[in-house]
Amino acid sequence: MRVTMSQPLWSPTESRVKSSNMTRYLEFLKRENGLSFKNYEELHQWSVTSIPDFWESIWKFFTVKSSVPYSRVSGKLEMSGTKWFEGARLNFAENLLKFRDDREAIVSCGEDRPVRRVSYRELYHQVVRAAAGLKGLGVQRGDRVAGYMPNIVEAVVAMLATASLGAIWSSCSPDFGLQGVLDRFGQIEPKILFTVDGYSYNGKRHALAPRLEEILKKLPSLKKVVVVSYLDDSPRVPWLAWEDLLKNNANEIAFEQLPFDHPLYIMYSSGTTGVPKCIVHGTGGTLLQHLKELSLHSDLKKEDRIFYFTTCGWMMWNWLVSSLSVGSTIVLYEGSPSYPDLTSLWKMAEQEKISIFGTSPKFLAACEKGEVKPGNHFDLSHLKAVLSTGSPLSIENFEWVYQNIKSDLHLASISGGTDIIGCFMLGNPNLPVYAGEIQCRGLGMKVECWDESGKPRVDRKGELVCTAPFPSMPVSFWNDPDGTKYHAAYFDYFPNVWRHGDFIEITPRGGVIVYGRSDATLNPGGVRIGTSEIYRQVESISEIKDSLVIAQKWENDVRIVLFVVLKEGVGLDDPLQAKIRETIRRGTTPRHVPSKIIPIREIPYTVSGKKVELAVTRLIHGEPVQNREALVNPQALDQFQNLPALRSN
Numbered sequence: 001m002r003v004t005m006s007q008p009l010w011s012p013t014e015s016r017v018k019s020s021n022m023t024r025y026l027e028f029l030k031r032e033n034g035l036s037f038k039n040y041e042e043l044h045q046w047s048v049t050s051i052p053d054f055w056e057s058i059w060k061f062f063t064v065k066s067s068v069p070y071s072r073v074s075g076k077l078e079m080s081g082t083k084w085f086e087g088a089r090l091n092f093a094e095n096l097l098k099f100r101d102d103r104e105a106i107v108s109c110g111e112d113r114p115v116r117r118v119s120y121r122e123l124y125h126q127v128v129r130a131a132a133g134l135k136g137l138g139v140q141r142g143d144r145v146a147g148y149m150p151n152i153v154e155a156v157v158a159m160l161a162t163a164s165l166g167a168i169w170s171s172c173s174p175d176f177g178l179q180g181v182l183d184r185f186g187q188i189e190p191k192i193l194f195t196v197d198g199y200s201y202n203g204k205r206h207a208l209a210p211r212l213e214e215i216l217k218k219l220p221s222l223k224k225v226v227v228v229s230y231l232d233d234s235p236r237v238p239w240l241a242w243e244d245l246l247k248n249n250a251n252e253i254a255f256e257q258l259p260f261d262h263p264l265y266i267m268y269s270s271g272t273t274g275v276p277k278c279i280v281h282g283t284g285g286t287l288l289q290h291l292k293e294l295s296l297h298s299d300l301k302k303e304d305r306i307f308y309f310t311t312c313g314w315m316m317w318n319w320l321v322s323s324l325s326v327g328s329t330i331v332l333y334e335g336s337p338s339y340p341d342l343t344s345l346w347k348m349a350e351q352e353k354i355s356i357f358g359t360s361p362k363f364l365a366a367c368e369k370g371e372v373k374p375g376n377h378f379d380l381s382h383l384k385a386v387l388s389t390g391s392p393l394s395i396e397n398f399e400w401v402y403q404n405i406k407s408d409l410h411l412a413s414i415s416g417g418t419d420i421i422g423c424f425m426l427g428n429p430n431l432p433v434y435a436g437e438i439q440c441r442g443l444g445m446k447v448e449c450w451d452e453s454g455k456p457r458v459d460r461k462g463e464l465v466c467t468a469p470f471p472s473m474p475v476s477f478w479n480d481p482d483g484t485k486y487h488a489a490y491f492d493y494f495p496n497v498w499r500h501g502d503f504i505e506i507t508p509r510g511g512v513i514v515y516g517r518s519d520a521t522l523n524p525g526g527v528r529i530g531t532s533e534i535y536r537q538v539e540s541i542s543e544i545k546d547s548l549v550i551a552q553k554w555e556n557d558v559r560i561v562l563f564v565v566l567k568e569g570v571g572l573d574d575p576l577q578a579k580i581r582e583t584i585r586r587g588t589t590p591r592h593v594p595s596k597i598i599p600i601r602e603i604p605y606t607v608s609g610k611k612v613e614l615a616v617t618r619l620i621h622g623e624p625v626q627n628r629e630a631l632v633n634p635q636a637l638d639q640f641q642n643l644p645a646l647r648s649n
Contacts, residue, residue: 008432009402010409020429021295028061040428040440041510048446048468051077055288055444055471059085062291062325064284065098066090067257079496080487082469085284089257092264092283093127093163096324097253100124104329107305108153109348111200111335118153120327123160125251126153130161132250137224139192141166141256144266146190148181148208148215149312150174150199150334154228154242156321158194163264166256168280170266173311173607174199174206178214180629184268187278188478189221198231202336205231212239260284261475267315267418270606270630277489278478281421285471289422290322292443298356298387298412299429300326307331308358308387309345314608315418316358316389342367346374353382360390360609364397365539373404385410387427390609392514392532396540398435413438415514417500419490420472424464424500425512437511444470449506454494461505461528463518466498473498503530520613522551524558527591531613534594537587538562541580543570546603549594550617552646561620561646562594565602572599598645604636616640 017023026043029035033053037043047054052073059070071087099105099120106123108116118126139145145162149155149171162169172184174196185193193215198207216222225239261282268276294300306323307330310316323330331352337345337359349357367374374380383406388397393413401411412427415438424447425438433439441447446468448456477486493499503518515521515530522529531549538547546565551558562580566572581593604612607630615625619640628634 008434009398010407010411011432012410012430017430020299021301022297022299022428022430025057025061025296029057032060033057040431044441044443044510047443051444051468051470055084058288058292058444062288062295064090064287064291065095070260077469079467079469079498080473080483080491082473083261084471085260088260088284090260090284090287091164091166091255091257092287093160093253094255095287096160096322097124097127098325099327103327105324106153106156106330106332107352108332108334109352110150110152110333111203111339113200113334115352116153120324123157123324126157126246127160127164128250128253129246129248130157131164131253132248133245134161134165134167134192136248137192137245139165139167141258142263143167143192144188144190145169145192146185146188146194147171147312148174148176148185148193148195148212149228150196150230151311151317151332152196152228152230152334153332154194155312155317156330156332158226159321163283164253164255166258166262168263168266170268171312171317172268173313174208175201175311175607175632176313177629177634178211180627181211181215182218183275183627183629184278185215185219187275188266190219191221191223193219193222193225194228195225196228196230200231200335202339207231258283260471263475265318265421266478267318267421269418270608270610270612275627276630277485279419280475280478281472282475285473285475286318286421287322287325289420289470289472290319291325293319293414293423293426294323295326297414297423297426297428297442298385299410300328300356302327304355304384305329305331305353305382306356306358307333307345307349307352307354309333309337309360309363310358311607315421316608318421320358337363338366342370342372343374343377346372346378346380349374349380349383350378355382356385356387357383358387358389361388361393361397362390362605362609364388364393364400368396368400368404369545375405380406383409385412385427385429387412387414389414389416389423391611392516393436394532394536394539395436396536398433415502415512416442419474419500420470422472424466425504425514434509434511437507437513440510441506441512446470447506447512449504450494450497454497458506459508461503461515461530463493464500464502464504464514465494466500503528517613520550520617522549522558522560524551524560524591529560529592533588534560534562534584534592537584537592538564538580540587541583543567543576544580548600548603548611548613548616550613550620552596552617552620554595559595560592561596561598563598563600563603563616563640566599572597596645598643600636600639602633602636602639604634605632606630607632612637620646
């Protein structure tokens with residue numbers, strides 16, 4: 001079924017196009033390179049065919065700060081192993097700390113906590129002292145520094161201090177359990193751990209001291225634990241206090257000058273089917289990708305105030321913090337997005353005059369179900385864009401945003417992943433917004449939709465592939481010296497072509513529809529069905545709070561099984577089952593209709609808000625799910641073991 005609309009929900013005004021960063025970039029290309037493009041499609045085509053010229057233009061347009069210039073942008077372009085900006089020496093933190101004035105750099109909010117405000121000048125001096133403290137603890141270039149931190153100012157300072165020394169930062173949020181922490185940090189052997197004595201979530205306070213004792217016992221590589229006192233009534237743990245780390249007289253940072261591909265971050269795959277992969281991202285590739293995405297595709301400017309609901313365990317935290325390179329104000333939020341209710345973040349958006357608001361389809365759907373209408377109750381006059389990622393944004397999500405938040409708004413669904421620490425497809429402030437579609441493929445990202453035989457397709461569903469290299473590809477996987485794991489993760493399916501694992505469709509106008517993960521694609525009778533096609537129909541039903549769909553092996557084929565979380569007081573009787581099946585049939589095809597509909601208490605989610613379809617699929621087939629710690633609610637998996645309903649027709 002076609003899920004696009006012929007008329008745009010929003011189109012930018014002429015003045016908005018004229019003042020956008022994308023337009024400034026086009027003017028730069030004309031002035032500096034003598035290049036003119038009729039439309040975005042032409043610009044994108046140039047960016048993925050004249051690849052070195054494009055990435056060099058990004059370096060120059062954003063005036064990347066480096067102590068040594070590059071000798072060449074790249075040599076031979078290969079999907080695995082391309083060397084970028086050879087000879088250059090730079091530092092990531094230095095590029096994020098180039099503004100040192102009294103404008104607000106960070107606004108930090110949280111549940112029942114006073115708002116903290118840190119200027120660019122104050123941020124720089126905090127990083128200076130933190131870097132000196134780390135250096136005093138013996139941290140050197142290439143060492144790993146881990147953050148077990150909530151989304152607060154100290155997490156940003158610790159990361160920047162780490163990067164300033166040429167050490168490697170890796171983080172996860174304090175709601176990760178003991179095994180989840182060990183599965184990640186145990187692989188990379190950090191020298192220093194930054195943490196807190198506890199955290200708050202959904203109105204409840206959680207002390208961390210007992211867990212920290214266990215972590216310290218099982219991470220022998222740790223030389224020091226630095227603790228931020230976050231819960232005032234929590235007992236102080238007997239390690240180095242944050243304030244003591246910063247007790248020094250340092251005034252300046254000698255930023256370590258590093259090669260373009262020097263490791264900056266170690267990120268982790270979701271790990272829902274095994275121990276997480278440790279994905280190493282480089283200094284220069286991360287910087288260029290984030291500058292391009294934030295400034296050109298999201299139209300982030302110095303005067304903007306940008307917020308993204310995230311934790312330190314999700315790549316959107318790293319993405320948000322890179323906004324400092326533009327000179328804008330980043331707004332952090334620590335806690336539940338629905339505490340004390342679903343209006344909290346919208347209230348913050350009003351009070352802090354947020355101009356770019358980042359969220360997820362899950363949160364938008366919750367607001368819709370909760371009958372929250374932000375545009376009616378809050379002054380959102382400063383809001384110019386809403387960004388959404390984590391899962392596909394449905395047509396109904398798009399329409400709800402324009403009806404209930406703001407009609408003059410750039411709504412950008414963005415999609416990529418931890419693997420590239422950025423986006424393959426995302427927004428464009430100069431293009432119209434169509435319901436159900438991501439606006440465009442990112443500049444420099446040669447994204448195509450391939451069928452199973454490896455043929456490119458337009459206007460048909462297939463695998464998301466990338467057929468040309470780009471600088472934010474992982475530098476490596478940790479502890480993968482010959483690249484075997486790295487190659488298997490992306491290049492085994494189509495030789496020498498990046499297969500990302502998303503099921504997509506590219507529309508004739510250049511937009512992209514995401515149907516879900518291709519490894520979770522349903523395939524009854526040999527017909528490939530994206531899970532989001534079913535979610536869109538099911539979650540429009542008022543009686544249903546949430547849902548999850550998987551394919552169960554059955555009678556030499558597979559059958560679709562739908563799990564539903566019902567609203568309080570609702571039972572799954574025959575009329576409701578009939579309503580669900582008819583809604584799916586009418587909105588899609590008869591093949592999409594589930595064979596079984598089973599009520600459950602809750603849907604299991606990863607910490608980044610993604611439904612864990614693959615883990616549930618493994619569980620119902622009697623296969624092990626090795627890493628439950630990757631979930632925000634691992635107890636939810638218990639519901640799927642030995643379900644009698646799955647053993648009958």
